[in-house]
Amino acid sequence: MVSGSEIEMFLEREPKFDDIMCSLQATSKQPKGIIKETKKVVALARKFNDEVVRPYSLELDKTVQEDPEFLAWDFVKKANEWGFYTLWIPKIFGGKGYCMSSMSFFVEEIASACLGMANLIGVHYLGVATLSATWNARLINKLSRETVEGERKGNPCLISLAITEPGAGTDVEEVDLVDKGDVTCYAEKVDGGYVVNGRKVFISNGHLSTWHILIAYSDLKNPSENTVVLAVKNGTKGFSFGRKERKMGQKGCPASELIFEDCFIPEENVCIDPDQYGTLSRSAKETAMQVIDYVVSGTRAGVGAFGTGVARGAFEEALKFALETEVKGKLLINHEWAQTMLAEMYKNVAVSRLAYAETNYANGMYGFYKTLQWKPTYYYTRCLPRFIADKVISPWLDKPRATSLMRKMSLDGQTDSEIHRTSGWASLAKFVGTDAGVKNCQMALEIMGQAGLRHDRRAEKCLRDSKLLQIYEGTNQLNRLNLFKCLIGRSYPQVAVFQE
Amino acid sequence: MIASMNAELKPFEDLAAQFAAKELSSKREEHDAYPFGPFFGDVLDKAYEIGLLGITLPEELGGIGRGIGALSVILESICRVDASLGGIIFATTVAQQIILESGSTKVLASVTKNAGNAGDFLIAFPAFNNPSEIPHLIYARKEKSKYILFGELEYVVLGGIAGHCLIPAQVRGERGYSFFLVDLSDKNITRSEPVLSLGLHACPAVDTKFNDVEGILVGKEGDGNLSFEKTADRMHVAAAAMSAGIMKGSFDEALAYSRERFQGGREIVNWSEVRMILSNMAVTINVSEMALRQACRAAEENEAGWEQNALASAIYIQGAACDLTTDGIQLLGGYGYMKDYGQEKRFRDAKHVQALLGMVPMKRLKYIERVIDGVDR
Numbered sequence A: 001m002v003s004g005s006e007i008e009m010f011l012e013r014e015p016k017f018d019d020i021m022c023s024l025q026a027t028s029k030q031p032k033g034i035i036k037e038t039k040k041v042v043a044l045a046r047k048f049n050d051e052v053v054r055p056y057s058l059e060l061d062k063t064v065q066e067d068p069e070f071l072a073w074d075f076v077k078k079a080n081e082w083g084f085y086t087l088w089i090p091k092i093f094g095g096k097g098y099c100m101s102s103m104s105f106f107v108e109e110i111a112s113a114c115l116g117m118a119n120l121i122g123v124h125y126l127g128v129a130t131l132s133a134t135w136n137a138r139l140i141n142k143l144s145r146e147t148v149e150g151e152r153k154g155n156p157c158l159i160s161l162a163i164t165e166p167g168a169g170t171d172v173e174e175v176d177l178v179d180k181g182d183v184t185c186y187a188e189k190v191d192g193g194y195v196v197n198g199r200k201v202f203i204s205n206g207h208l209s210t211w212h213i214l215i216a217y218s219d220l221k222n223p224s225e226n227t228v229v230l231a232v233k234n235g236t237k238g239f240s241f242g243r244k245e246r247k248m249g250q251k252g253c254p255a256s257e258l259i260f261e262d263c264f265i266p267e268e269n270v271c272i273d274p275d276q277y278g279t280l281s282r283s284a285k286e287t288a289m290q291v292i293d294y295v296v297s298g299t300r301a302g303v304g305a306f307g308t309g310v311a312r313g314a315f316e317e318a319l320k321f322a323l324e325t326e327v328k329g330k331l332l333i334n335h336e337w338a339q340t341m342l343a344e345m346y347k348n349v350a351v352s353r354l355a356y357a358e359t360n361y362a363n364g365m366y367g368f369y370k371t372l373q374w375k376p377t378y379y380y381t382r383c384l385p386r387f388i389a390d391k392v393i394s395p396w397l398d399k400p401r402a403t404s405l406m407r408k409m410s411l412d413g414q415t416d417s418e419i420h421r422t423s424g425w426a427s428l429a430k431f432v433g434t435d436a437g438v439k440n441c442q443m444a445l446e447i448m449g450q451a452g453l454r455h456d457r458r459a460e461k462c463l464r465d466s467k468l469l470q471i472y473e474g475t476n477q478l479n480r481l482n483l484f485k486c487l488i489g490r491s492y493p494q495v496a497v498f499q500e
Numbered sequence B: 001m002i003a004s005m006n007a008e009l010k011p012f013e014d015l016a017a018q019f020a021a022k023e024l025s026s027k028r029e030e031h032d033a034y035p036f037g038p039f040f041g042d043v044l045d046k047a048y049e050i051g052l053l054g055i056t057l058p059e060e061l062g063g064i065g066r067g068i069g070a071l072s073v074i075l076e077s078i079c080r081v082d083a084s085l086g087g088i089i090f091a092t093t094v095a096q097q098i099i100l101e102s103g104s105t106k107v108l109a110s111v112t113k114n115a116g117n118a119g120d121f122l123i124a125f126p127a128f129n130n131p132s133e134i135p136h137l138i139y140a141r142k143e144k145s146k147y148i149l150f151g152e153l154e155y156v157v158l159g160g161i162a163g164h165c166l167i168p169a170q171v172r173g174e175r176g177y178s179f180f181l182v183d184l185s186d187k188n189i190t191r192s193e194p195v196l197s198l199g200l201h202a203c204p205a206v207d208t209k210f211n212d213v214e215g216i217l218v219g220k221e222g223d224g225n226l227s228f229e230k231t232a233d234r235m236h237v238a239a240a241a242m243s244a245g246i247m248k249g250s251f252d253e254a255l256a257y258s259r260e261r262f263q264g265g266r267e268i269v270n271w272s273e274v275r276m277i278l279s280n281m282a283v284t285i286n287v288s289e290m291a292l293r294q295a296c297r298a299a300e301e302n303e304a305g306w307e308q309n310a311l312a313s314a315i316y317i318q319g320a321a322c323d324l325t326t327d328g329i330q331l332l333g334g335y336g337y338m339k340d341y342g343q344e345k346r347f348r349d350a351k352h353v354q355a356l357l358g359m360v361p362m363k364r365l366k367y368i369e370r371v372i373d374g375v376d377r
């Protein structure tokens, strides 16, 4: 019928089988425990929504409309009490070690009730992901354990990511653009570390975070080969907070300006820099892109889940309205057109969820959490007694050998096609989910008419909140271009991306 | 510009554009802060002084006696800068027109001719509903020659600032509904704080409770729907003009920003993907303008089928404005999401304006109902 070599050949044809069916390939390889853990965090999120999010989300939104300087410490403390800032930190780093893929299902739940609050929890993991993508075992261990300690003591220790600059947003997401861009955050190499000057803007959770994973450049003329990732703690001399942006939505989650003026960052807080790239098999520029891709492959799936969540929130508000409102003498839910609109909205949610779930499978097989979801590691870490993690593994993680090993496995060990697959899928999940989020909010308002315009009916807040999703983590245009680059253009030698 | 169809409209367009530039442009964010900042009462008084609150109201009733064309060009120019004032003009004009359609000129004169300021002149109205589509929560009972109203009505636009209010209510035992004019200073009316809403922040609405309040019947009992539909037919054009104005504002800002913002070593306007989005916006505006001009002309000249032109334009243009203002934010990236620029407000306002005069799907159904029933093409 078809020979082994033919199978190989045909499956290598575009669309490559490995690219299109990550879920099918993952099912047999994935540890079963993931299902149980995912169910548990979804239930936990629903409980949290009932007890904390829904009763407070409109009030928080209104409070920040009235007082843009307000910071949602009360909410962050609650989330900290519930253990959400360590839930997905691996056990070897002191966290609770829930499987990474469950996070997107969790944030979908929270986002369905309040996107701003989902961000207040989820964005911490953007910082964690960036730190982790440098595979600097010592620093991951150090910051993670501070977060764990912050949870124990009731002092939230959040981590933010600071990459965007006033003059460079899209540009810093792509190494092919950054060299042409107007980056100004300069990390000058000095004895014992770096001195940083520059500003970062729009940093989610900035004012609420203790640590900031800062992307700076040691040569502003050639940033793609000189990307420096630093961990900056509040209180470091030369580092201060600037303004909080006045946003349309997601008001509970501040977007902060971070200012660096002759800010000295010691060697021990350098997550990765050009000197360290030298030890890896890819060039500095390729490694910088790989680090970005590692981050966004995980976090863009998360943003897709945010979009899915808000699409669902809008759907749920519209459904509730249709169930209790009469239009032209009959319940809206019994108008056929309303039923098809609701079905369309349901479809938008379901398709978006499939897209981020597929990305999770890709990440579990080829990306960020490949090692953690490998059955032996998965079950070993589940059985690992806490004291061994703390007393035996933790000290080992502080040794340079641990970082080299992690980098060998995760950076050198990842193939180009694996990078493309995970990054391409993440972009797809991001724009599918976030476009669906905005669309469903618009539809909800159409179904609800006048009621949809009111703050107290939630739907208008969903719409304001949702729009941000099409912008951050790379605009949806940038994500379409990234999908093109990763999953379409890579097969054709005549293709040039970002160079028209 | 709609004014290009008719030279007589040009002065109105200029007047509104100048007014918007002088009174609205620089204070957009401040005005939008309401109810958490002060209300722009001073601007409203100026708008009243130059006649913007009575554009289609006959001169003998204190207005400037112009048609739907003038109303539309003025609304378009104002909403290009800030749609909240447009919302105020729209809501009070609907109320005036319903009273005129009902033939209750004297009732209207009692409000507009004696007004000493903008507040007195304004008539509040629940402009985001078609009263025939929703269950009535206000009832009227007749006591001798008087009508007494009781019940609750949500989202009465201008209810917190106007002297009077036009209320749809059902007379007990009757089919359909009727309109009543009420004096908002009546002690038996309870008004909420301004309702926090998506857009049009400076065009505030309140929830109201009527506890045996006297209302003056407007037109005949049970004829409310007739006057509403006649008014709505014409006012759809004005609503479409508001959305067209919002679209233009969004495009102006997106184009200007794209010319200045550098990414990837060039002004972003020089990325063809950015051009494609700008082009979609420009084409949408061009098509909308054509539709609006035609709808205006048809309505002014009472051409056969003008009502359908008006409704189709409103459905199309208001929907297009929601998509276009989404792109308007997108082209400014993160900055588009911030209050420092006007794009986020336009996005909210466009969606808000789309709900004027009732639910979008019901407007679509009405359009096709008329086609199927052969009432119109």
Ligand SMILES: Cc1cc2nc3c(=O)[nH]c(=O)nc-3n(C[C@H](O)[C@H](O)[C@H](O)COP(=O)(O)OP(=O)(O)OC[C@H]3O[C@@H](n4cnc5c(N)ncnc54)[C@H](O)[C@@H]3O)c2cc1C
Residues within 6 Å of the ligand: A123, A160, A161, A162, A163, A164, A166, A167, A168, A169, A170, A171, A173, A177, A201, A202, A203, A204, A205, A247, A255, A468, A471, A472, A473, A474, A475, A476, A477, A478, A498, B261, B262, B263, B264, B268, B271, B273, B274, B330, B331, B332, B333, B334, B335, B337
């Ligand atoms: C509320 C909020 C929270 C955020 N949180 C964070 C955070 O926690 N950390 C962080 O580092 N950043 C954060 N960001 C920044 C966010 O990632 C950027 O806003 C985003 O990447 C877009 O960059 P920009 O705003 O500079 O837009 P620009 O890059 O200036 O884009 C403007 C427009 O030009 C288009 N464009 C630009 N370049 C191209 C091109 N080459 N081809 C085609 N079109 C192009 C864009 O698609 C967009 O439409 C946040 C932003 C916001 C608004």
